[in-house]
Amino acid sequence: MYTQGLDQRGDNAAAPARADDPAALAAFQARIDREEKIEPNDWMPQGYRRTLVRQISQHAHSEIVGMLPEGNWITRAPSLRRKMILLAKVQDEGGHGLYLYSAAETLGVSRAELVGQLLAGKAKYSSIFNYPTLTWADIGAIGWLVDGAAIMNQVPLCRCSYGPYARAMIRICREESFHQRQGYELMLKLARGTPDQKRMAQNALDRWWWPSLMMFGPSDRDSVHSSQNAAWKIKRVSNDELRQKFVDVTVPQGHFLGLTFPDPDLKLDEGTGHWNHGPIDWAEFNRVVAGDGQCNRDRLAARRKAHAEGAWVREAAAAFAAKRAHARAAKAAE
C-alpha cells in the first residue's frame, strides 16, 4: 500500500546485494532507535526485509483463510440482521488481506507470488483457522475471542517501524472493533437465551478458548524470532505479555456472560491482579501449524477451488478491458 510500483523499484531490488555492511546496519538501527519510520524505498537490512515479508504475508494469508470458517455460516445465519453483519465482517477480512498483501508488495514481492505460495501449501497462516465452526455460537466465539486476540496482537503493530505495515494495521484495527463487539453481543444473546442456547455458547467457548490463547504464538522462552524483531521494532510486545493481557480482559467478559472457562487452573492472582492460566498444549499447536489440524486440508482445498473457479472472471475482465481500450483507441483515431 504505497509507492511500490515507483521508478526507484529497480534500484531497490538491487540494494540488498551491496547492503548489510556494518556502517549501514548501525545507521539503520539508529533510525529505528530514534523512532523514525522506514519507508519502502529506504535502505534496509536483508533480514529486516525478509522478516517483514514473512510476517506480513502470513498475516495476509490469515485474513483470507480466516474468511472460510465464518463464510461457512453466512447462508445459515438465523436472521437477516445477523446475515448482514456476518457478510460485512467477512468482507472486511477480505479487505484486510488486500491491505496486507499491498504492504508486503512494497518490499519487492508480488501478490501473485505470495498467493501462489499459499495455494501451493508452502505458506503459513494463523493456526486458529484450522478449527471447524460447528454451531452458530462459534460465530459469536470467533468474533469475541479470535478477533479479540487479533486486536490485542495488532494494536502494538500500529507502531511497527515499517511505515506501510503500520498504516495497514491502523486501518485494520479501526475496522476490527466492530468484529469483536458483534461477536460478544451474539454470545450475550445466546447466554441469556434458552438453556439450549446457553449450552451452545458454553460449548463454543470450551472449544475456542485454548486455540485463541495459542494465537499469540509460542511462549517467549521458545520463540526464535523475538529479540531481533524487538530491536527492529517490528514486534514491540512479546507473545506472553500479549497473551496475559488478553486473558486479563477476556476472563471477566466471560464471567459476565455467566459462562465458565475450560481451565481448572484459571485463577486471579490478588497480588498482581493477573488471571493465571494453566499450561497450553503446545504439542497441539505445533501439530496444527505443521498442517495436521482438523481443517488444514479443507481450508487449502477451499482456497484452491475458489481461485480456480474465479479464473474465468479474471479472464473475462481482461478481455473486456482489452475491448474497451480498443474501442477508445478507435474513437481517438476517428
Added chain:
Amino acid sequence: MTTENRADWPLYEVFVRSRNGLAHRHVGSLHAIDGTMAVEMARDVYCRRAEGVSVWVVPSASIVASDPAQKESMFEPMVSKVYRHPTFYEIPPDVKNI
C-alpha cells in the same frame, strides 16, 4: 489450478476525498485490469464506511518520486533557511496585529 498467466494486474494507487473542501489523500493501493475497474474496486475496498465522496486512481508506475537516498541534498537546504518562517523575526510584544 488453471494455466492462466499468474502475473498480477497493474497496480494503482488510490486517493480518496473524505468530504468536499478537503484534498484527496493517499489511502492505499490495489491491482486492477484498468482504471475503470480500479475505481470500482477502490469504492469496495477503501470506502466501505462512507470514507469518501470522490476517488482518484493513478497507475503506480506513472508516479515519479524523489529518491530517498538523495533525501539530504534534496530537502536539507530548506531546513537551514529558518528566515523563511515567521518565528525567525523578533517583534516587541507591544507591537500588535503583526
